[in-house]
Every structure is written in C-alpha cells, then in structure tokens.
Amino acid sequence: MGSVSFAERIKQFFGFKNAISEDVFDDLADLLIEGDFGAAEAFHVVEELQNICKKNKLSNVEEVRPVLAELLEQKIIFKNPPLLDNEKMTVILLLGVNGVGKTTSAAKIANMYKNNGVKVILAAADTFRAAAVDQLVIHGERLGIRVVAHKQGGDPAAVIYDALEAAKAGNGNAGNGNAGNGYLIVADTAGRMHTKSALVEELKKIDRVLESRAGDADYYKWLVLDSTTGRNALAQAEIFHDAVKLDGVILTKYDSSARGGIVFSLSDALKLPVLFVCDGEKYEHIKPFNPHVYTREFLGLD
Ligand SMILES: Nc1nc2c(ncn2[C@@H]2O[C@H](COP(=O)(O)OP(=O)(O)OP(=O)(O)O)[C@@H](O)[C@H]2O)c(=O)[nH]1
Ligand SMILES: [Mg+2]
Known part of the structure; x- marks a missing residue:
C-alpha cells in the first residue's frame, strides 16, 4: 500500500471524476481489498454496484461513491449496545488475543456505564499474568470503580463469580447514587496463555460456568479486535465465535487505521455486530458504532 493511507487512496480514487468503465x-x-475486505466480498459488492449504476445510468465515478456508501451501509448488521439500568445484574465478558485492548476497553466500558448512572464492578479475570491484575486495579482506582481480583494463577471463572456475589451484597461503586439491586460486572480476561488452544479451552470453561451460575443475570460476550490487524481480525473472530458464541465486537485502535473493511466481513461472514469503536487510549475514546457514519468515513465522505 506504500506510504499513502487508505483514506487518501479512496479520496484519490473518487477524486478523478473519470467516466465509469x-x-x-x-x-x-482492488481498493476494497486493500481496505481489508475479503476478495470474494469485494467482487460481489462491486458487481452489485455495477448493476445499480447500469440501471440508474450513472456515468461518472464521483456519482458512484454515495451509491456505494448506501450499498455498504445496508450490509452492516447493526445492534445497539445494551441500555443498562440498576434493576438487573449484567455481566459483560471481554475476550480477545493479547494486546488488542481488552483491559483498556474494560475500563472504558465500565466508566461509560458508570457515567450513565449504572453501578459497576470490574472483575480481573486475566489471572494468567500478575501485571494484568495490577493494570486493572490502577484503572479502578482512577475511575473510582471497585475491582474484584484474586491471586495470579487463580480460576478466572471464580473471580467473576465473586464479583457477582459482591454485587449481590451491594458492594461496588455507588453509581451516582442510583437505587436498585442491579450491577454491571465488566470482566477482563487473559489474551495470552501457554498455547492458543489452552486460551480457547479456558474461555469455554469460563463461559460454561457463567452460563450455569450467572443465574438470571444478563450475560454478554464481546470480542475485542484490533483494527490494525486487518484480515487476521476475522480469523480471530471465527475462532472465538466458534468457541463461545459471541454477542458483538469492540473495534480498537481505529485512530491508527482507517481500513475498516473488517466490519463488513464480520457482518457478512459471522453476522456479528460491531458495538463500539475505540479511537485512542483515553477513557473517553470509545463511541457506539454508527453504520452510517462509519461507512461514510470509510469512503472518505463527510
Ligand atoms: N491508539 C490506541 N491504543 C489503544 C486503544 N485501545 C488500547 N490501546 C493500547 O493498546 C495497548 C494494549 O492495550 P491493553 O488494554 O493492555 O490490551 P489487552 O488486550 O488487555 O492486552 P493483554 O492483557 O496483554 O492481552 C495499550 O498500550 C493501550 O493503551 C485504542 O483504541 N487506540
Ligand atoms: Mg489485558
């Protein structure tokens, strides 16, 4: 791709105002593939686009861009992130391979819901590395959110279970003084283990325990994907979705990459919605995914 960013390439492509050929x-x-579309998907989309252009007798490239934007937007599977109140127990389990931004995203999500008046507890279920617990504890201290943690090497499912018990005992942060018996538990998990299959087996075990012991808590499994990893992100999603049946995706490091074709592949291949996009390291660098805005950004439209 060279030194020119994907956004620039898209702009250049549509800027020429050539006649359609x-x-x-x-x-x-080719450009869509550079933007992390799968090859088959890219050819399929372009074929559909070609048909629409013929039908509507469009004649120059610049006219094609909004049509493509609409076509792509329609392909995105959209789901609003859950609106939480303090009436129910909710567990959000964050999964993903190492370094994608799970711990940072756990803090961002906890903070975002806390700011909406939800009572929150963070669960340090990455028990594989000692530093992982410390990292989450530091976030908890900064944000004024309780962190439930065990020793390194402990059972991650037990940490989450303890967090649920603490929540039932009303032992978390005050959540702007809202009443109600509900809590949100945001659980961080390990991204690295001795082997990849050990990681997947561990997650399946956490999932089994939560499915059977979370009682009537709402339980969500969100995969964290680093948008700079390109097509590899789809391969990761396939593995995790196959292991634990995911509910959605958090796309991180979008500030470092605007090649967002992966969103369309997640919709197309796995029917998985992206719920949030993170575009920086600060707590406020998280926003609900908006398919309209996202597609227009992807194509360099404003
Ligand atoms: N630029 C940018 N950096 C991010 C974003 N999200 C996370 N990071 C950074 O990515 C690095 C890894 O983030 P972590 O949250 O520790 O990732 P993790 O998935 O918990 O990593 P492990 O626990 O090692 O598996 C840190 O330096 C974060 O500050 C983002 O949206 N944008
Ligand atoms: Mg981590």
Missing part, C-alpha cells in the same frame, strides 16, 4: 470497477474491487 470496467477498469474503474476492477480498481475499486
């Missing part, structure tokens, strides 16, 4: 569509398919 076969070549233009071929180039567009």
Whole structure:
C-alpha cells in the first residue's frame, strides 16, 4: 500500500471524476481489498454496484461513491449496545488475543456505564499474568470503580463469580447514587496463555460456568479486535465465535487505521455486530458504532 493511507487512496480514487468503465470497477474491487475486505466480498459488492449504476445510468465515478456508501451501509448488521439500568445484574465478558485492548476497553466500558448512572464492578479475570491484575486495579482506582481480583494463577471463572456475589451484597461503586439491586460486572480476561488452544479451552470453561451460575443475570460476550490487524481480525473472530458464541465486537485502535473493511466481513461472514469503536487510549475514546457514519468515513465522505 506504500506510504499513502487508505483514506487518501479512496479520496484519490473518487477524486478523478473519470467516466465509469470496467477498469474503474476492477480498481475499486482492488481498493476494497486493500481496505481489508475479503476478495470474494469485494467482487460481489462491486458487481452489485455495477448493476445499480447500469440501471440508474450513472456515468461518472464521483456519482458512484454515495451509491456505494448506501450499498455498504445496508450490509452492516447493526445492534445497539445494551441500555443498562440498576434493576438487573449484567455481566459483560471481554475476550480477545493479547494486546488488542481488552483491559483498556474494560475500563472504558465500565466508566461509560458508570457515567450513565449504572453501578459497576470490574472483575480481573486475566489471572494468567500478575501485571494484568495490577493494570486493572490502577484503572479502578482512577475511575473510582471497585475491582474484584484474586491471586495470579487463580480460576478466572471464580473471580467473576465473586464479583457477582459482591454485587449481590451491594458492594461496588455507588453509581451516582442510583437505587436498585442491579450491577454491571465488566470482566477482563487473559489474551495470552501457554498455547492458543489452552486460551480457547479456558474461555469455554469460563463461559460454561457463567452460563450455569450467572443465574438470571444478563450475560454478554464481546470480542475485542484490533483494527490494525486487518484480515487476521476475522480469523480471530471465527475462532472465538466458534468457541463461545459471541454477542458483538469492540473495534480498537481505529485512530491508527482507517481500513475498516473488517466490519463488513464480520457482518457478512459471522453476522456479528460491531458495538463500539475505540479511537485512542483515553477513557473517553470509545463511541457506539454508527453504520452510517462509519461507512461514510470509510469512503472518505463527510
Ligand atoms: N491508539 C490506541 N491504543 C489503544 C486503544 N485501545 C488500547 N490501546 C493500547 O493498546 C495497548 C494494549 O492495550 P491493553 O488494554 O493492555 O490490551 P489487552 O488486550 O488487555 O492486552 P493483554 O492483557 O496483554 O492481552 C495499550 O498500550 C493501550 O493503551 C485504542 O483504541 N487506540
Ligand atoms: Mg489485558
């Protein structure tokens, strides 16, 4: 791709105002693939686009862009993140391979819901590394959110169970003084273990325990994906979805990469919605996913 960013390439492509030709569509398919679309998906989208253009007798490239934006937006599976109140227990389990931003996202999510008046507890269920617990405890101290943690090497499912018990005892942060017996537990998990299969087995075990012991708590499994990893993110999603049946995705490090084609693949191949996009390291660098805005950004439209 060279030194020119994907956003620039897209802008250049549509900026030429060339007449539409076969070549233009071929180039567009190549460009979508550069933007992390799968090859088959890219060709399929371009074929659909070509048909629409023919039907509507569009004649220049610039006219094609909003049509493509609409076509892509329709392909995105959208789901609002849950609106939580303090009436119910909710567990959000964050999963993902090492370094994608699970711990940071756990803090961001906990903070976001806390700011909406929800009572929150963080569960340090990455018991594989000692530093992982410390990292979450520091976030908890900064945010004024209780962190439930065990010793390194402990059972991650037991940490989450303890967090639920603490929540039932009304032992978390005050959540702006809201009443109600509910709590949100945001659980961080390990991204690294001795082997990848050990990691997946561990997650399946946590999942089994939560499914059977979380009682009537709402339980969500969100996969954290680093948007700079390109197509590899889809491979990760396939593995985790297969292991524990995910509910959604958090896309991180979007500030470092605007090649967002992976969102369309998650919708197309796995029917998985992206719930949040993170675009920086600060707590406020998280926003609910908006398919309309996202698609227009992807195509360099404003
Ligand atoms: N630029 C940017 N950096 C991020 C974002 N989210 C996380 N990071 C950074 O990515 C690095 C890894 O984040 P962590 O939250 O520790 O990732 P993790 O998945 O918990 O990592 P492990 O626990 O080692 O598996 C840190 O330096 C974070 O500050 C983001 O949206 N944008
Ligand atoms: Mg971590």
